[in-house]
Amino acid sequence: MKTRAITGFFFVIVMLGSFFAGAAVFSVFYGILAVLCLQEFYGLIKQSGSSPNTATGLINGVYTYAAFAALFHWDVYPEAQTIHKLVFLLVPAMMAIFIQELYRNTNKPFENIAYTFLGIILTVLPFTFFHALGFVTNSGFSAHIPMGFLLMLWANDTGAYLVGRQFGRTKLFERHSPKKTWEGFIGGIIISAVAGYVLSIYFKELVWRQWVSVAILISIVGTLGDLVESMFKRSINVKDSGGLLPGHGGLLDRFDGLFMAAPIVFAYLYFIFN
Structure with missing residues (x-):
């Protein structure tokens, strides 16, 4: 428990610090997290016996995040007005995953291709949307919305855990996550909503x-994302996605709620601000 608390404290400090260091540091920091999550995903898939195209997948993951992240820095670097054309290079970059598999001697080439793409979709794209939350107001970079997103996500996780532990009786989705309960789920929503109201006072x-x-x-x-990650781990028979964060498991375990919530929240806010 002590190790978990210390790791969690420094992890939160580093994450919150990334919001105050400016747009460039924010972009790079969450790009690194996205790539580390993708690498962790490929490592888990290899444990299950499949063989994704790790190197090509990581290169595509980096390029996917960087190409879209660069679009939000036009105001910082006005001379880069044609940078949006980088997005179109994603097509040949993605095709390299198929071409590489032609030269590999494996029994299930399309399974490997599928897992390579799935890793990018499951990890890199959500972080791309999360990064976009910092620019969704159309008034330059603002750390308030992505910071608020994480604070509400953590509030939901903490509330669901505490309420579920104290009052949890009815299983939410026992097949994939035996410990989750409806009581905890509702408690998480309420506490997250309270956190959202408090944030509205300052942001x-x-x-x-x-x-x-x-x-x-x-x-x-976010709860659905947590359940999907639990389903994934159960399908390959692992408990924790990794050991990068002592006492907390891996990065996939820490960001499972973000993977599905970030794109939905971005879509919601995009229509608000546009």
């Missing part, structure tokens, strides 16, 4: 109703 980009709406979205969709 004025959204009114309180919108912050609370985002909190509810994070709680519902």
Whole structure:
């Protein structure tokens, strides 16, 4: 428990610190996290007996994140107005995954291709959407919304754990996560919504109703992401996704709620600001 608390403390400090260091550091930091999550995913898949194209997948993951992240830095580097054309190079980059498999002597080439793409979709794309939350207001970089996203996500996880442990009786989805309960799920939503309301007092980009709406979205969709990650780990018979964070497992375990919630929240906020 002590190791878990110390790891969690420094992890939160580093994550929150990334928001105050400026747009460039924010972009690079979450790009690194995205690639580490992708690498962790490929490592788990290899344990299950499959053989994804790790090197090509990681290169595509880096390029996918960087190409979309660069679009938000036009105001910082006005001379890079044609940088959006980098996105179109994703097509030949992705095709390299298929071409590489032609030269590999494996029994299940399309399974390897599928897992290579799945890793990018499951880890890199969500971080791309999370990164975009920092620019969704159309007024330059603002750390408030992505920071608020993580704070509400953590509030939901903490609330679900505490309420579920104290009052949990009815299983939520026992087949994939035996410890989750409906009571914990509802408790997580309520505590996350309270956190959203508190955030609205200090972060004025959204009114309180919108912050609370985002909190509810994070709680519902984030829980689904948690269940999907649990389903994935059970399918390959592992308990923790990795050991990078002592006492907390791997990065996939820490960001499972983000993977599905970030794209949904971005879509919601995009329509609000546009």
